[in-house]
Amino acid sequence: MDLCSFCLKSGILCQKCSTKVKSGEISALDLKVAHVLLSLEEKYPSLQNVYFHKTIETDRTLAIVVGPGDVPRLLGYGGRIMKALVDETGKNVRVLEHGVDDRKFLEDLFAPVGIMTINTIWLPDGSTETRVILKRRHGMRSSFDANDLKEIARIVRSITLRVEFAD
């Protein structure tokens, strides 16, 4: 994220960062999540190397977009970073990687639920939908919200998802 380290650490916004917040380039939610991550850095040092791009928020889900290879750094420590984020934001949290292909994006989006098949459906009007067939619901966390994940896919990747489950 394009917030200088002074502002990130102090929570006070310099002129330059303040302009970015006002223009919407950095959202209030970005700031909040950046702060939570920063406050956890001492406990979980691998967070220092995480490049935080931005956040996307839907009804019940918060998606955090991070740099290539950063997803495991957030999911590690037995899920304690994720739990802290859930506690602070009151939402389900997904961690997504910037600049990956569609398949990897979708795998991260639906994790820990595995994807069986991904294919493209052509609609009569020439538009496409991406159909994702997920492995059985068995073991699925109750926090899984397909509508939120569809919305996130649309915002982050401009993909229209159709989500189905394998029997």
Ligand SMILES: [Zn+2]
């Ligand atoms: Zn600043």
